[in-house]
Amino acid sequence: MKLIHFDVIDSTNAFLKGNYHNYQNLTFVSADEQTAGKGRENKRWSSEKKKNLLFSVLVKDRKLIEKYKTLSIICGYSILEVLKEYGLNNLSIKWPNDVYVDNKKICGILLEAVSKQEMECLIIGVGVNVNQKKFKEEYTILPTSIRNQLNRCINLKKFKSDIYSKLVYNFKLVEQDYDFYSQIKKYDYLKNKEVFALVSNEKKLVKVLGINSDYSLGVIAENKKIDLEAGQISFSL
Amino acid sequence: MLEGLVKMKIYKIKVNGKYYEVEVSAVDEVVAEIKAETKKVENVVSQGDNVILAPIAGKVLEVKVNVGDMVKKGQTVAIIEAMKLENEIQSAFAGQVSAINIKKGDDVKNKDELIVLK
Numbered sequence: 043m044k045l046i047h048f049d050v051i052d053s054t055n056a057f058l059k060g061n062y063h064n065y066q067n068l069t070f071v072s073a074d075e076q077t078a079g080k081g082r083e084n085k086r087w088s089s090e091k092k093k094n095l096l097f098s099v100l101v102k103d104r105k106l107i108e109k110y111k112t113l114s115i116i117c118g119y120s121i122l123e124v125l126k127e128y129g130l131n132n133l134s135i136k137w138p139n140d141v142y143v144d145n146k147k148i149c150g151i152l153l154e155a156v157s158k159q160e161m162e163c164l165i166i167g168v169g170v171n172v173n174q175k176k177f178k179e180e181y182t183i184l185p186t187s188i189r190n191q192l193n194r195c196i197n198l199k200k201f202k203s204d205i206y207s208k209l210v211y212n213f214k215l216v217e218q219d220y221d222f223y224s225q226i227k228k229y230d231y232l233k234n235k236e237v238f239a240l241v242s243n244e245k246k247l248v249k250v251l252g253i254n255s256d257y258s259l260g261v262i263a264e265n266k267k268i269d270l271e272a273g274q275i276s277f278s279l
Numbered sequence: 280m281l282e283g284l285v286k287m288k289i290y291k292i293k294v295n296g297k298y299y300e301v302e303v304s305a306v307d308e309v310v311a312e313i314k315a316e317t318k319k320v321e322n323v324v325s326q327g328d329n330v331i332l333a334p335i336a337g338k339v340l341e342v343k344v345n346v347g348d349m350v351k352k353g354q355t356v357a358i359i360e361a362m363k364l365e366n367e368i369q370s371a372f373a374g375q376v377s378a379i380n381i382k383k384g385d386d387v388k389n390k391d392e393l394i395v396l397k
Contacts, residue, residue, distance in 0.1 A: 059367065110335075110364055114363060114364065138363045139363060151363070152363065152365070153363060153364035153365065154364065154365045154366070154367065155334075155364055155365070155366040155367065156366075156367050156369060157334035157335075157366055157367065157368050157369065158353070158369050158370070158371040159331070159332050159334065159371050160334050161334050161335065161366070164364075242386075243384065271336070271337075271361060
């Protein structure tokens with residue numbers, strides 16, 4: 043485990059994508075501020091300086107890379123576990139890996155990979171809202187932070203260390219084929235909800251049955267049960 | 280085999296002041312049908328071509344090259360998304376793009392042939 047910290051960087055994910063050759067498995071890169079923080083499909087992830095935890099983890103171990111679907115949700119679940127230890131309630135995982143509290147988003151995760159015929163590395167970018175109080179009103183899903191939920195400030199350095207330790211511990215369990223499914227399904231945010239999903243390029247209203255044991259999402263669309271992979275759908279609630 | 284009515288015609292030709300009689304045979308128009316062998320040619324990969332494969336199943340978010348482009352080893356040629364994972368597809372070879380089998384929005388399977396370099 044290697045830790046790197048920047049005061050300011052364009053994006054911790056972009057840094058690891060460009061430099062993964064030089065760093066070992068489970069290198070953590072954090073930053074006080076990201077000038078081009080990235081969300082899914084180039085959506086911006088903005089955060090006040092030194093208020094939140096912004097980091098990326100580099101995964102190069104072959105066995106872990108092959109379990110990227112599991113790692114994706116386990117990453118969200120690990121953040122959820124730490125938030126629970128800090129006293130937050132009503133936590134859930136919005137498939138495939140976002141962490142919600144009281145129907146508000148507190149953590150976003152973006153996975154990126156570099157492949158040359160096969161995946162060479164996996165980069166897990168994580169943003170957790172920690173001490174930020176106010177958020178821009180442009181979000182479609184309300185954001186929140188630990189501070190807003192608990193009405194107190196959190197020691198960011200200690201929180202970072204708790205998150206890193208939890209991730210390393212849980213990733214070790216993934217490597218040993220530990221099955222997290224029975225724990226994860228208890229926190230399924232979308233279960234029994236009706237959502238619009240873009241299935242095969244057609245927007246359809248689907249009823250979510252829940253997260254499956256292979257971490258795909260079971261839904262009912264036009265009276266048929268289908269299992270969705272995140273890459274093949276996009277959501278609107 | 281050509282089949283037709285053969286007609287003979289005699290022509291007088293003047294060469295260097297001298298006349299020569301030349302017998303020329305004329306052939307009626309013959310309709311011949313040539314059937315070309317039709318074979319569906321798809322994703323032809325010749326020996327020596329390098330094929331960039333999909334490392335995972337997913338949806339094509341972006342194709343970053345065009346046919347005819349020169350590609351360096353390690354250059355990003357496409358981005359594929361699966362399970363909220365954006366996968367930067369880099370070329371393991373240098374060469375010129377001779378075929379692109381994907382477009383934005385396509386679903387691809389693991390090991391699908393995405394781009395061919397020559």
